[in-house]
Amino acid sequence: MSDSPTITEAAKRRTMTLNMGPQHPSTHGVLRVLLELDGETIVKASPDIGFLHTGIEKECEVKTWQQVVPLTDRVDYLANLSNNLCYCLAVEKLLGLEIPPRAQWMRVMLTELTRINSHLVWLGTHAIDIGAMSVMLYCFRDREEVLKIFEAFSGQRMMTSYFRVGGLALDAPRGWQKMITDFLGSFPSKIDEYENLLTNNPIWLQRTKGVGHMALDDLLDVGATGPLIRAAGLAWDIRKSEPYSGYEQFQFEVPTRTESDVFARYSVRVAELRESVKIIRQAFDGMPGGAFQADAPGVVLPEREKMKTQMESLIYHFKIVTEGFGVPAGEVYQTIEAPRGELGYYVVSDGTSKPYRVHMRTPSFGNLMTMPSMLEGRLLADSIASLGSMDFVLGDVDR
Amino acid sequence: MEEESTGLVSDCKQMISEEVKAMRVVQAVEACEGALLDGSIARGELVLEIASGLIVAVARLLRADSFVRLSAVTCVDLYPMEPRFEVVYQLHSLERNERVRLKCKLSGTDPAIDSVMGVWRSANWYEREVFDMFGVVFRGHPDLKRILMPEDWTGHPLRKDYPIHGHKYSYQNE
Numbered sequence: 237m238s239d240s241p242t243i244t245e246a247a248k249r250r251t252m253t254l255n256m257g258p259q260h261p262s263t264h265g266v267l268r269v270l271l272e273l274d275g276e277t278i279v280k281a282s283p284d285i286g287f288l289h290t291g292i293e294k295e296c297e298v299k300t301w302q303q304v305v306p307l308t309d310r311v312d313y314l315a316n317l318s319n320n321l322c323y324c325l326a327v328e329k330l331l332g333l334e335i336p337p338r339a340q341w342m343r344v345m346l347t348e349l350t351r352i353n354s355h356l357v358w359l360g361t362h363a364i365d366i367g368a369m370s371v372m373l374y375c376f377r378d379r380e381e382v383l384k385i386f387e388a389f390s391g392q393r394m395m396t397s398y399f400r401v402g403g404l405a406l407d408a409p410r411g412w413q414k415m416i417t418d419f420l421g422s423f424p425s426k427i428d429e430y431e432n433l434l435t436n437n438p439i440w441l442q443r444t445k446g447v448g449h450m451a452l453d454d455l456l457d458v459g460a461t462g463p464l465i466r467a468a469g470l471a472w473d474i475r476k477s478e479p480y481s482g483y484e485q486f487q488f489e490v491p492t493r494t495e496s497d498v499f500a501r502y503s504v505r506v507a508e509l510r511e512s513v514k515i516i517r518q519a520f521d522g523m524p525g526g527a528f529q530a531d532a533p534g535v536v537l538p539e540r541e542k543m544k545t546q547m548e549s550l551i552y553h554f555k556i557v558t559e560g561f562g563v564p565a566g567e568v569y570q571t572i573e574a575p576r577g578e579l580g581y582y583v584v585s586d587g588t589s590k591p592y593r594v595h596m597r598t599p600s601f602g603n604l605m606t607m608p609s610m611l612e613g614r615l616l617a618d619s620i621a622s623l624g625s626m627d628f629v630l631g632d633v634d635r
Numbered sequence: 636m637e638e639e640s641t642g643l644v645s646d647c648k649q650m651i652s653e654e655v656k657a658m659r660v661v662q663a664v665e666a667c668e669g670a671l672l673d674g675s676i677a678r679g680e681l682v683l684e685i686a687s688g689l690i691v692a693v694a695r696l697l698r699a700d701s702f703v704r705l706s707a708v709t710c711v712d713l714y715p716m717e718p719r720f721e722v723v724y725q726l727h728s729l730e731r732n733e734r735v736r737l738k739c740k741l742s743g744t745d746p747a748i749d750s751v752m753g754v755w756r757s758a759n760w761y762e763r764e765v766f767d768m769f770g771v772v773f774r775g776h777p778d779l780k781r782i783l784m785p786e787d788w789t790g791h792p793l794r795k796d797y798p799i800h801g802h803k804y805s806y807q808n809e
Binding site for chain 2: 293295477566578
């Protein structure tokens with residue numbers, strides 16, 4: 237690290253260099269932070285990322301359009317369906333596909349479940365970082381219910397790949413209504429349980445109130461998005477400002493706080509859990525019937541039965557499976573509100589059956605850039621609370 | 636088919652349409668003479684091509700014109716075409732709920748462009764990533780070094796002439 241202070245420099249300044257990570261339980265993945273300390277105060281914090289770099293963007297360029305979907309799961313492995321959705325929306329925009337209402341509402345319902353899943357993992361691990369061990373057990377207990385729903389829908393608990401270009405991979409499984417109603421019936425009281433454990437807990441308040449403060453302008457300037465921005469007082473949510481997948485038909489609030497500290501970020505995310513429940517309930521109550529895939533024979537695989545009995549369908553099936561489908565030349569930047577903030581897919585097509593370039597503007601990458609400003613000049617003991625409040629996933633940072 | 640054959644870059648210099656010219660963003664950019672090379676709206680997204688030498692001046696104008704967010708910086712490699720690299724800036728105005736994409740074309744030999752870090756601090760890691768993955772140098776960036784690949788790595792993986800499988804054993808010094 238060329239920017240890390242050498243021992244002699246540090247000695248002159250009477251500071252100590254502390255290496256946090258790459259494997260540290262509180263860094264939520266493989267993140268290395270070089271901390272230069274003056275006593276208990278952090279003088280300089282230099283994040284070192286790239287340990288989870290897997291070259292997904294390069295890999296996308298040799299897969300067909302549909303084959304990229306499973307790769308997007310692996311970008312942010314706690315918000316896999318959000319990534320599926322953003323990519324599919326981008327490609328559908330290039331193709332000019334119209335997605336039937338049932339698929340759109342299913343997508344909304346499942347991405348909100350993803351938000352709950354992601355926030356629960358965040359809350360559990362964040363609380364454990366700060367020392368509240370039991371919250372993690374509650375969060376992971378309830379997250380399991382969400383994962384069971386994902387498993388019923390897609391066959392996978394985490395790497396779902398359930399959304400496809402043109403709609404969904406399959407229609408909703410038998411008995412999905414019961415799973416969702418059970419979840420909607422029990423989950424709101426579980427949120428109360430977490431709040432009982434934390435919101436008025438004096439230790440929690442002492443560790444989080446006034447910690448990791450950053451001004452809104454600073455946050456916007458260094459590229460933060462999502463709950464970090466909302467905890468600083470700006471009600472900016474892409475679901476409201478640039479609605480996609482039918483979000484304009486749902487009623488929900490955008491929770492904001494003004495303190496912009498670790499506690500404000502916590503309470504924004506907990507409020508978002510409740511809003512997500514509201515959205516899921518609306519999507520469930522009003523779930524339209526009909527097709528779950530677009531009427532686009534050249535893009536969407538034909539039904540199995542038709543493929544076996546009709547020549548046309550067989551030809552389409554063969555073409556899609558062997559060479560994929562072409563996407564008109566052009567480019568699109570599609571953004572959605574992922575659990576962590578603005579997720580953007582910049583997709584460039586040259587007209588062939590493979591993407592020419594896929595760039596993922598991931599929320600964690602932007603949020604992690606706030607680290608030096610959030611840690612420097614503050615106490616080492618607060619760094620863990622501040623780091624946790626950024627809510628980054630290292631797979632999402634490194635891609 | 637005519638349109639398809641042009642593929643990624645428009646071969647002929649197009650006239651900027653009146654619709655594009657009427658936009659407030661475009662008028663803001665035109666305050667910097669010679670900066671706007673091309674502009675178009677495709678699929679509802681505004682794309683402006685900017686002369687690469689004037690990117691910082693344009694960035695300052697747009698930042699003053701309410702584009703406080705630099706959402707991302709990335710690059711597209713058009714190998715073997717020349718100019719080879721297209722540096723792409725995704726800007727976002729919260730106030731007007733508007734997005735615009737700036738593009739700067741760079742040559743394949745020693746691609747370099749001025750850093751916009753003085754305008755938006757969020758350019759920091761994005762520019763480092765483009766440098767790491769494409770080898771585009773950002774002049775004036777205070778800390779331009781690899782960000783995702785190991786520091787001793789050779790080559791720039793997202794270039795089109797970089798193979799998808801490793802072409803040589805990379806841990807030479809072990």
